Amino acid sequence: MTSSIVWFRDDLRLADNPALRAAIDRGDPVIGLYVLDEESPGIRPLGGAARWWLHHSLASLGERLRERGSTLVLRRGPAERVVHETAKDAGASAVFWNRRYGGPEREVDTRIKASLREDGLDAQSFAGSLLHEPWEVKTGAGTHFSVFTPFWRACLALPSPRAPLPEPREVHGPGRAPASDSLDEWGLLPTKPDWAGGLRETWEPGEPAARHRLREFLSEDLGSYDRARDEPSAGATSLLSPRLRWGEISPYTVWHEAVEAGGGGRFLSELGWREFAWHTLFHFPDLATKNLRREFDAFPWPRLKPTLLRAWEHGRTGIPLVDAGMRELWHSGYMHNRVRMVAASFLIKNLLIDWRHGEEWFWDTLVDADAANNPFNWQWVAGSGADAAPYFRIFNPELQAKKFDPRGLYIDQWVPQDERGEPIVDLGETRKAALDAYEHVKRASRT
Ligand SMILES: Cc1cc2nc3c(=O)[nH]c(=O)nc-3n(C[C@H](O)[C@H](O)[C@H](O)COP(=O)(O)OP(=O)(O)OC[C@H]3O[C@@H](n4cnc5c(N)ncnc54)[C@H](O)[C@@H]3O)c2cc1C
CATH class of the missing domain: 3.40.50.620 (HUPs)
Structure with a gap:
């Protein structure tokens, strides 16, 4: 047999x-x-x-x-x-x-x-794992896309993603299975110390919980997604990222159920960003280590100051929105997208620390750490990536907090008043230093 x-x-x-x-x-x-x-x-x-x-x-x-x-x-x-x-x-x-x-x-x-x-x-x-195979989405000239909008337009013009396959009720196994390791032996869980308390409080991994969360999101939150998705205290996003990363739920299922629930284009286009990141990784396998735009290799990163990096990692920069995000990450293995962008921008453009250090920290601490989405988004923030935010667009974390956390609910949740210190750098001065460094890249790419 x-x-x-x-x-x-x-x-x-x-x-x-x-x-x-x-x-x-x-x-x-x-x-x-x-x-x-x-x-x-x-x-x-x-x-x-x-x-x-x-x-x-x-x-x-x-x-x-x-x-x-x-x-x-x-x-x-x-x-x-x-x-x-x-x-x-x-x-x-x-x-x-x-x-x-x-x-x-x-x-x-x-x-x-x-x-x-x-x-x-x-x-x-x-x-x-993807709605479209990377080799199937091509420009008119037969190359791959480096800008999101035409990429997504091309995806939408392809035949719609196939319907999801039903879950098998029975999976007939062998009389005797080959030997297996025991999961505990693999030591995947932290023990000394056990730092996973916040993860246990926040998440339930596994397919049934993923399906449950999708249904809950579609019935309760999809309607307010477009309006509230950028507010970290609103709880308006799907929290599907670790589930998609581990494939506990397929993008086909998410796509079709969201469409049936009347899912706005905005939510579907976020799945599009996931596709775009993966297609980019397919074409640039070194996405986590090399600048996609090679002129950024000339970026004059100053010598790394480990104390600044540590302060960022542990949410002690004195910038409340950044510290709140980094503490959320440390506790729960997750950070809201808007805050990811602000925390990443602060590391790169105010602390002048190479994006690769931040990418590695996220890689180690995120439950949704994803081989494409993580480096893709870090390069997007850095300005070195595909369809990236221009380097000179530097988020001001204080204005971002006023705009997206106006009542300070998110910051209060993660950084108690008595733990708020002085900023470790001056936002204005560091912004200027970052712009000077960027000028250097521009000059180097012209010569
Ligand atoms: C610096 C930085 C690092 C990031 N690292 C990761 C990572 O390692 N893994 C990861 O899954 N996402 C990453 N993201 C993208 C995004 O922040 C998360 O996917 C999102 O916050 C997950 O929350 P959600 O599932 O509630 O998202 P929703 O808003 O509900 O979006 C639905 C799904 O779309 C996908 N998606 C949404 N935004 C993006 C995006 N910008 N890029 C790619 N896919 C997206 C995700 O699979 C997400 O689950 C990163 C973003 C930044 C700025």
């Missing part, structure tokens, strides 16, 4: 999972596999908050597969070796997965697909 393996990666769900659906349709018993790969070249190690989320999401997925008659095998090591070994142990004749779009991940997947096929297995990949 042979079996089919579904190799789960950033798609920790049963509903609308094309690889799982194809494996079930094949008729052989189905085995789920998750590989913790910290060894394949170029794969970025997960940050601490992401590891916390992953632990709980895998626990939920394993339980759901067991309830339906199958199992989730957990193994650790370089994916190329582990997938082969598991296929052998399981006597599998097929391995199916949903595609990944990062550079090193694609290389790994391409090699595995070729070698499995050489061994006579049926290896297939499916589209499950």
Whole structure:
């Protein structure tokens, strides 16, 4: 008796999972596999908050597969070796997965697909994480887009995203499953110290909670989304980002249910930004380490002052909106989008710290830390990215607070009055220094 393996990666769900659906349709018993790969070249190690989320999401997925008659095998090591070994142990004749779009991940997947096929297995990949494949969205000249508006217009002109696949009620598993690591052994949860209390208070990882949150958002918040999405105290956004990042819910499901709920274009276009970030990563695999606009390589970053970076990381800059955001992040693994923009701008343009330091901190502390969205947005704020905010547009965090948190509700929630210190830098002076540095980039790019 042979079996089919579904190799789960950033798609920790049963509903609308094309690889799982194809494996079930094949008729052989189905085995789920998750590989913790910290060894394949170029794969970025997960940050601490992401590891916390992953632990709980895998626990939920394993339980759901067991309830339906199958199992989730957990193994650790370089994916190329582990997938082969598991296929052998399981006597599998097929391995199916949903595609990944990062550079090193694609290389790994391409090699595995070729070698499995050489061994006579049926290896297939499916589209499950993006609404459109990156190679399908092209300019008239056949190149990829570097500006969002025409990109999104081109996406909307394509056939609408396919309808989501229903959740399988049964997943018929093998009589005896191959050996699995225990999830606890992987040590994904922090222990000494256990800093995850705020994460536990804030989130419930796993597919059922993701679906619940989507429904709740669509019935309660979608109507006020356009008006209130920029106010950090309004609770008006979907909070779907970690769920989309881990694939507990598919973008197809979100898209179709939002459209049915009368979802405004504004919310759908945020899904468009997610697409745009991923398509950009597909074309620029070094997005997290290299300026997309190479003239920014000439940016004269001053020598890093670690005390300033630490103050920013720990929400002790003396700028209330920035400190509130950084404390929200530290506590909950999340920060509201408007505040992400202000906190990132402050790091880059008032502290004159290279965006890559901020990107790394977010990578380690966000539960939605996403290989495309995070560096894409950091480069957007820095001015070095695709369709980026111009460098000379420098957010004034005090005016931003007046505009988007006029009653100070968000700031009060995260920074008590008696913890508000003096600003660690002068906003006006640092703004001028940043503009001078930018002039340098402009001059360098002309010569
Ligand atoms: C410096 C910086 C770093 C960021 N890092 C990440 C990250 O690591 N992971 C991440 O998912 N988002 C990131 N974002 C984008 C955005 O802040 C979050 O997606 C959003 O705040 C998540 O909240 P939500 O799910 O309630 O969003 P909603 O407003 O409800 O939006 C719905 C979905 O659209 C997508 N989306 C929304 N805004 C953006 C955007 N600007 N770019 C790409 N996709 C978007 C997300 O998947 C989000 O869940 C970053 C933004 C900035 C400025």
